[in-house]
Amino acid sequence: MAFDLTVNGTRHTIDADPTTPLLWVIREHLGLTGTKFTCGIGQCGACTLHIDGQAIRSCSVPANVAVGKRITTIEGISPDGSHPIQIAWKELDTPQCGYCQSGMIMSALALLQRRPDPSDADINASVTNICRCGTYHRVRQAIHVAANLMKSRRQQ
Amino acid sequence: MSVDRREFLSIAATASGAFVLGFWVPTQSNAQSVPGAAWYEDPATPEINAWIVISPDDTVTIRIGQTELGQGVWTSNAMMVAEELQCDWNKVRPQYASANRDAREKAPEWTLNVPGNGAKDPKGGGEPGFANRDPHGVNGIPDSLYRRMRTNAASSVKDGRYYLQLAGAEARERLLLAASDLWTVPVSELTAKDSIINHTASGRTTTYGQIAGRAARTPHPHPETIKIKSPDQWTLMGTERKNLDVPAKVMGKTVYGIDVRVPGMKWAAVKACPVYGGTVKSYDFDNIRQLPGVRSAVQFPIPDPALTRGRIFSGGVAVIADTWYQAKTALDRMPIEWEIPPAHAAFNTANMRQALLAGLDQPGNVRVNQGNVDDVFTGAAKVVEATYSTPYLARARMEAGNATVLVTDNRVDIWIGDQSPQETRFSASKITGIPEENVYLNLCHLGGGFGRNGNGPQAEQAIMIANAHRGTPIHLLWTREEDFIGTTYRAMGMARLKAALDAEGWPVALEVRTAMQEGGFGPEASFDVASRYYVPNYRFSNHTTKFHVPVGTRRGVGQAAHEFYRESFMNELAHAAGKDPYYYRRELISRTSLPYKDDMIRALDIAAEMSGWGKPLPRGTAQAIALEERGGETNRMATVSAMVHTVSVSREGKVKLERVDIAHETGFSLVNPLSVKKQLEGQIIWFYNDAMHQANTIEEGRIVENNFDKFRISHIDEAPPEINIRFFKTGHWLLGMGHDRATSVQSAIGDAIFQITGKRLRDLPYGGQDLSWSIPDPTQNAVPRQL
Ligand code: FES
Ligand code: FES
Numbered sequence: 001m002a003f004d005l006t007v008n009g010t011r012h013t014i015d016a017d018p019t020t021p022l023l024w025v026i027r028e029h030l031g032l033t034g035t036k037f038t039c040g041i042g043q044c045g046a047c048t049l050h051i052d053g054q055a056i057r058s059c060s061v062p063a064n065v066a067v068g069k070r071i072t073t074i075e076g077i078s079p080d081g082s083h084p085i086q087i088a089w090k091e092l093d094t095p096q097c098g099y100c101q102s103g104m105i106m107s108a109l110a111l112l113q114r115r116p117d118p119s120d121a122d123i124n125a126s127v128t129n130i131c132r133c134g135t136y137h138r139v140r141q142a143i144h145v146a147a148n149l150m151k152s153r154r155q156q
Numbered sequence: 157m158s159v160d161r162r163e164f165l166s167i168a169a170t171a172s173g174a175f176v177l178g179f180w181v182p183t184q185s186n187a188q189s190v191p192g193a194a195w196y197e198d199p200a201t202p203e204i205n206a207w208i209v210i211s212p213d214d215t216v217t218i219r220i221g222q223t224e225l226g227q228g229v230w231t232s233n234a235m236m237v238a239e240e241l242q243c244d245w246n247k248v249r250p251q252y253a254s255a256n257r258d259a260r261e262k263a264p265e266w267t268l269n270v271p272g273n274g275a276k277d278p279k280g281g282g283e284p285g286f287a288n289r290d291p292h293g294v295n296g297i298p299d300s301l302y303r304r305m306r307t308n309a310a311s312s313v314k315d316g317r318y319y320l321q322l323a324g325a326e327a328r329e330r331l332l333l334a335a336s337d338l339w340t341v342p343v344s345e346l347t348a349k350d351s352i353i354n355h356t357a358s359g360r361t362t363t364y365g366q367i368a369g370r371a372a373r374t375p376h377p378h379p380e381t382i383k384i385k386s387p388d389q390w391t392l393m394g395t396e397r398k399n400l401d402v403p404a405k406v407m408g409k410t411v412y413g414i415d416v417r418v419p420g421m422k423w424a425a426v427k428a429c430p431v432y433g434g435t436v437k438s439y440d441f442d443n444i445r446q447l448p449g450v451r452s453a454v455q456f457p458i459p460d461p462a463l464t465r466g467r468i469f470s471g472g473v474a475v476i477a478d479t480w481y482q483a484k485t486a487l488d489r490m491p492i493e494w495e496i497p498p499a500h501a502a503f504n505t506a507n508m509r510q511a512l513l514a515g516l517d518q519p520g521n522v523r524v525n526q527g528n529v530d531d532v533f534t535g536a537a538k539v540v541e542a543t544y545s546t547p548y549l550a551r552a553r554m555e556a557g558n559a560t561v562l563v564t565d566n567r568v569d570i571w572i573g574d575q576s577p578q579e580t581r582f583s584a585s586k587i588t589g590i591p592e593e594n595v596y597l598n599l600c601h602l603g604g605g606f607g608r609n610g611n612g613p614q615a616e617q618a619i620m621i622a623n624a625h626r627g628t629p630i631h632l633l634w635t636r637e638e639d640f641i642g643t644t645y646r647a648m649g650m651a652r653l654k655a656a657l658d659a660e661g662w663p664v665a666l667e668v669r670t671a672m673q674e675g676g677f678g679p680e681a682s683f684d685v686a687s688r689y690y691v692p693n694y695r696f697s698n699h700t701t702k703f704h705v706p707v708g709t710r711r712g713v714g715q716a717a718h719e720f721y722r723e724s725f726m727n728e729l730a731h732a733a734g735k736d737p738y739y740y741r742r743e744l745i746s747r748t749s750l751p752y753k754d755d756m757i758r759a760l761d762i763a764a765e766m767s768g769w770g771k772p773l774p775r776g777t778a779q780a781i782a783l784e785e786r787g788g789e790t791n792r793m794a795t796v797s798a799m800v801h802t803v804s805v806s807r808e809g810k811v812k813l814e815r816v817d818i819a820h821e822t823g824f825s826l827v828n829p830l831s832v833k834k835q836l837e838g839q840i841i842w843f844y845n846d847a848m849h850q851a852n853t854i855e856e857g858r859i860v861e862n863n864f865d866k867f868r869i870s871h872i873d874e875a876p877p878e879i880n881i882r883f884f885k886t887g888h889w890l891l892g893m894g895h896d897r898a899t900s901v902q903s904a905i906g907d908a909i910f911q912i913t914g915k916r917l918r919d920l921p922y923g924g925q926d927l928s929w930s931i932p933d934p935t936q937n938a939v940p941r942q943l
Contacts (some may be wrong), residue, residue, distance in 0.1 A: 016479075024481040028480065033408070033411075033414075033415035033417075034407070034408020035408070036412075036414070036554070038554045038636065039863055040636055041863055044554070044864050044869075075408055078407075081406055081407045086407065090398070090403060093398045093399055093834065094402070094406075095402055096228075096604075097226030097555075097603050097604045097605070098226065098401070098405030098406075098410050099412060099555050099603030100603075101405055105406065120877070123872060124872060127871075128871045128872070128873075130554070132552060132604050133604060133838045134838035134839070134841025134842055134875070135837070136871075136872040137837045137875060137876075138834070138837070140872060
C-alpha cells in the first residue's frame with residue numbers, strides 16, 4: 001500500500017504497510033539512518049525526529065500519522081553541519097559514541113524553537129533522551145551555547 | 157519444522173547473480189567522513205607503512221586498530237602516530253585498519269621491540285604487555301600486523317602507544333630520507349614540522365604529500381633514528397584535541413553497524429531462548445511464511461562455547477525478510493517452543509542470593525592471610541561488620557546487537573562494530589570452514605561498548621545464519637529485549653567485611669570475604685594484593701558459586717563492585733571510630749608502604765580542598781570522599797585519583813548528586829586530556845546509574861529487566877550540575893582511563909544517605925528504597941569533624 005511522506009522537504013512515495021512505525025520507514029525505506037533504533041518502546045529518544053516542528057519518538061508512531069505533515073530528521077537540519085546547534089555540539093565535543101546524539105539534538109532543537117532561551121529546568125523537562133555514555137554535562141552546556149548562537153543569528 | 161533448503165538456494169542464486177562482478181565493499185572510511193573532506197583511497201599511491209598513507213594534497217590517513225565506541229580512540233590513537241610523524245593535525249583522517257590484512261601479515265620487526273619507553277618509569281611501568289602472544293588477542297598481544305586490535309581493559313593507550321609512536325617515527329624518517337635523497341643533502345640538515353620538510357641552508361622546502369611516493373620506496377631507516385619521544389618532547393600528545401569523528405556524529409552521518417546497507421541484503425530478526433542454555437524444540441514457519449517480505453527461517457544452536465570464551469548462551473531461531481521490521485513482526489507471530497534445562501529454570505534472584513550468602517560462611521579460597529586475624533578479633537575493643545551486595549548488571553549500550561555477514565564459497569565479509577575483530581575473524585573461520593585469511597571485516601563505529609559487545613554472540617549468530625544462506629548478505633539485528641539476552645552480565649556479588657578497631661578507632665584486623673558467580677570477572681579485584689588502607693592483620697578469601705548466567709567484562713569488571721564494598725566499609729569504620737572519613741583514609745594510606753601512596757594522599761588532599769571539605773553544609777546535604785585507584789597496590793602501573801561527592805536527600809527521600817570534585821593524576825602525561833574529562837563525566841553518570849537505578853533480576857532462569865522501562869537509565873535532570881576536574885602531574889605511566897574511574901559514586905551516595913537519613917543501605921541499587929527523613933535532625937549521624 002503506497003502513501004506519501006514529506007521528509008526534509010522532499011516528497012517520497014512509500015511502498016509499505018502504513019502502520020509500520022515511522023522510524024522503520026525512515027531507516028529502511030528512505031535509507032535515512034541518522035535516526036536511530038534503541039529501545040523500540042518510546043523510552044530512550046534515540047529515534048527522535050520532528051513532525052511539524054514537534055519532537056516525536058518515531059519508533060512509537062505509525063508512519064501514516066505523518067501523512068501530509070512536515071517530517072524533519074537530523075539529516076534535514078543543515079546540509080553541512082552548520083546549524084547553530086551542530087556548531088555548539090562540536091564546540092563542546094559533546095558526543096561520545098554518538099549513537100544517541102541525533103535524537104538528543106532533535107529534542108534540544110525542538111525545545112530551542114519553542115523556548116529560545118531555555119532554563120536548566122526547561123532542559124530537564126524537555127530533553128528526556130537517554131545517553132548511555134553519560135554526555136549530559138556537555139549536552140546541557142551545548143544547549144545554552146546553541147541558544148546564544150541562534151540568538152545572535154536572529155539579530156544579524 | 158526444518159528450514160526449506162530449496163528456499164536458501166533460490167535466494168542464494170539471485171543474490172550471487174548480483175555479485176558476478178565481484179564484491180561490493182563499501183568504503184567505511186568514506187562513510188565515516190564529513191562530506192567535502194578528502195579521504196585518500198587511491199590504491200595507486202603506496203603507503204608509507206601499514207599505518208600511514210599520505211596523499212598528494214597532504215591528507216594523512218592513519219589506520220586505527222581499535223574500535224571507536226565513544227572513548228575517543230580514533231583521535232588519541234591518531235595523535236600518537238601524528239606526534240611522531242610531525243604532520244599537520246588538521247589534515248589527519250583516521251580509518252579502520254584491516255583485520256583481514258592482519259590475518260595475512262606479521263607485524264614489522266621494528267614494532268616488536270621498543271627502544272626506550274619514551275620516559276623512564278621509576279616503577280618500571282610503561283612496558284607494553286607484549287610478553288604473552290595470542291593470535292586472537294584474548295590472552296596476550298598478537299604479533300600480527302596491527303598487534304592488539306581488541307578494545308578493552310582501558311588499554312588502548314597503554315598497549316598501543318609504543319608501536320603507534322614507532323609507526324609515526326618510522327614514516328617521518330622515511331619522508332626525511334626521501335627528501336635527503338632528492339636534494340642530496342644529509343638528513344641531519346633537514347627539519348620536519350606540520351607536514352613540511354625544510355632545508356634551511358638552501359631554502360628548499362617540500363611537503364609530505366609531494367615526497368610521499370618517494371618515501372614509500374625508501375628503505376627502512378636505521379633503527380637508531382626511530383626512537384619514540386618522551387612526554388616532555390610531546391607537542392600534540394598531551395594537548396586537548398576535539399574528537400575527529402564528532403562532526404559526522406552531529407550530522408547523523410556516522411556509520412554504525414546497524415546502518416550498513418549492502419546490495420541484495422536481507423534482514424534477520426532472532427529469538428534466542430530466554431533461559432541461558434536453552435534451545436529451540438520446535439517452531440512453525442508455515443504459520444508466518446505468507447506474511448509480507450518473509451523469506452525463510454533458520455534455527456541455530458547454542459554458539460560453540462569455544463568461540464564465546466566458554467560462555468553458554470542459548471540456541472534460537474531467525475526469521476529472514478526483506479526489511480527488519482517485517483522479519484521482527486513475523487517472528488513475533490511465529491510459534492516457538494523452547495527446550496529449557498530445568499536446573500536453569502529453577503534459578504531466581506532470591507535463591508541465587510541465598511547461595512552467595514551461604515558461600516560467605518564457607519572458608520572459601522583464602523588468597524591473603526597476613527598476621528593473625530582471628531586472635532585480634534577475639535580481643536578487639538570494637539568489631540564492625542557489614543554485608544553488601546551488587547546485582548547482575550547489563551551493559552545496555554545504545555546500539556542493539558547487530559552484524560551483517562555475507563558468506564560465499566571461499567570468502568566471508570562482515571560489517572560490524574566489534575571490540576574484538578581478531579576473535580570474530582576466528583569465529584567466522586570456525587563456523588564456515590573458510591580460512592581466516594579470507595575473512596574480511598569492515599569495521600564500523602560502535603554505539604557504546606562497555607565490554608566486548610557484551611562478549612555476546614551477535615557475530616556468531618549472524619555468521620551461522622548467513623552460512624545457511626550462502627550468497628545472500630544477512631543483516632542480523634537484535635531487538636532491545638533480545639540484546640538483554642545476548643549480552644553477558646557483570647556477575648551478581650556479595651561481600652562481608654569485618655574489622656576490629658583499637659581503642660582509638662584504627663583498624664587492627666580486617667577480614668574480607670567476597671562471593672561471586674564462578675567465572676565472574678575480577679572476583680579478587682585487588683583485595684588479593686592488599687587491603688589498600690593499612691591494617692596489620694588481614695585476610696581475604698573469595699567464594700564462587702555456579703550459576704547459569706553468562707558473565708563477562710562489563711565496564712570496570714569486578715573492581716566496580718569491590719570498590720563499592722571497600723570504600724563503603726571505610727566510611728562505616730570512620731563513623732564507628734568517630735573520625736573524619738577523609739582524615740581517616742589519609743592517615744591509613746600514610747601508614748602503608750604502598751608504592752603509589754604519595755600520589756594517593758595528594759589526590760585525597762586536592763579533592764578535599766576542591767570540595768571545601770569540612771565546611772558546614774545545609775541540612776539534607778552531605779559529602780563523601782573516596783580514592784579511585786587502579787593497580788595502586790601493585791608495584792607496576794597505576795591510575796590514581798580521588799573524588800568528593802556532594803549529595804542531597806530531600807525529606808521526601810529524593811536523592812540528588814549535586815556536585816563532584818575530582819583530583820586526577822596525569823602520570824607523565826595524558827594523551828588527550830579532553831577525552832579523559834569526557835570519560836570522567838560519563839563514568840559519573842554510569843556509576844550513578846549503578847548506584848541508584850540498575851539491577852537485573854532473575855525469575856525462572858530469565859532476565860526480568862530487558863528494556864529501558866525496567867532497566868532504568870537516568871536522564872539529564874539527574875546529572876550533577878557541577879563537575880570539577882583538576883589534573884595533577886605525577887611521575888609514572890598510567891594504567892588506563894576507560895572504565896573504573898568513578899566507582900566512588902556508589903559508596904558516596906550510600907554514605908551521604910546515611911549521614912542525612914540515618915539509614916545505612918548496603919544493597920545496590922539504592923533507588924526504590926525509602927529514603928525519607930524527618931526532624932529531629934538525623935545529621936547527628938553525620939561525620940564528626942575530628943581532625
Ligand atoms: S527507539 Fe524510540 S524511544 Fe527508544
Ligand atoms: S553518546 Fe553514546 S549514548 Fe549518548
